[in-house]
Amino acid sequence: MQSTIRFLLVSGFALGASGCTPHSTGSTEVGVRVAKVGLFEPKGVSPEPYPPGATYFFAPVINDFYLYDTALQNLVMSRDAGAGNRYGDDALYFKTIDGNDISVDVTVAWSIDPPKAPYLLQFVGPNTQSVEEKLVRPVSRTLIRDVLNSLASEQFYDAGIRFKKAEEAAALLNHYLNPEGVLISQVLLGEHRFNERYEQIIRDKKVAEQDAARLSSETEAAREQRRRELEQAKGVVNQAMEEARGEAQQKRIEADAIYYQRQREAEAILAEQRAKAKGIAERARALSGAGGRNIVKLKVAEALKGKPIVFVPTGGMDLRTTDMNDLLQTYAVVKGSSGDGGAGGDSSQ
Structure with a gap:
């Protein structure tokens, strides 16, 4: 049988x-x-x-x-109906570390690790869609929520912090899903929303911060403008001072030159006057002796040269007291000296 x-x-x-x-x-x-x-x-x-x-x-x-599709897959979880993999609101909802309710749109880029396809068939599902629904989606929502709820409300407005947390979530997903045959390429954080009342508070605060930043920037710009104007004014003043200093220095040099010239002229005049005074003094000394009286007599004789001399006794002149010999002798000397250029016979007269 x-x-x-x-x-x-x-x-x-x-x-x-x-x-x-x-x-x-x-x-x-x-x-x-x-x-x-x-x-x-x-x-x-x-x-x-x-x-x-x-x-x-x-x-x-x-x-x-x-069959398993190993191409890159996108698990889109969005609040907008029809925008994600599921119709309706599929965003992640959780509370921030400071207690505010928030929703975040999230996209997970993932793919199947080809050598692990048999393992996925045994323990997860028979195709790519089932792997996403049974493994990638629930694990991603849980781990990403755990990473994001460590942020404060205001930190969600900082793009740098959001990007860092998305990278942290991707690393955490790879840690848990790689052994299961799933590779996470990237986690993208989309739009986030708080409740309407808190959103309005945040918007008002951001507007106030922007206004404060703008006023601070304008104040700094005005301060910088005043600083530039002050520096320009200092430059003008310094230039004027340098020009005045140079002009004063030029005037001082010109005055020193004029002073030196006048000093030399005064010294020359003084030297000339001293020489004249010295000559007068020497002449005075010469005239004070016997030679001086002879010179006077000579001058008188020169003055009488060529003039007829007539002695008329008057009541005002006493011939008895006049030294006629001396006078005639002087006259003869003058006459003789003036006739030296004539004939030699003039000396016998």
């Missing part, structure tokens, strides 16, 4: 093998085969995935073939 059953199974397998059907993988797909009957191999999931871009032939009854 057992041999009969075995024969029938082998016959059925042979008939199935003779009618193998093709199974193809796309350019971004890997295949996983499941042996439903363990006749020539162990029953169950084949441990090696079938590479992309090829066609494989299997018996249709005793084998199942599953």
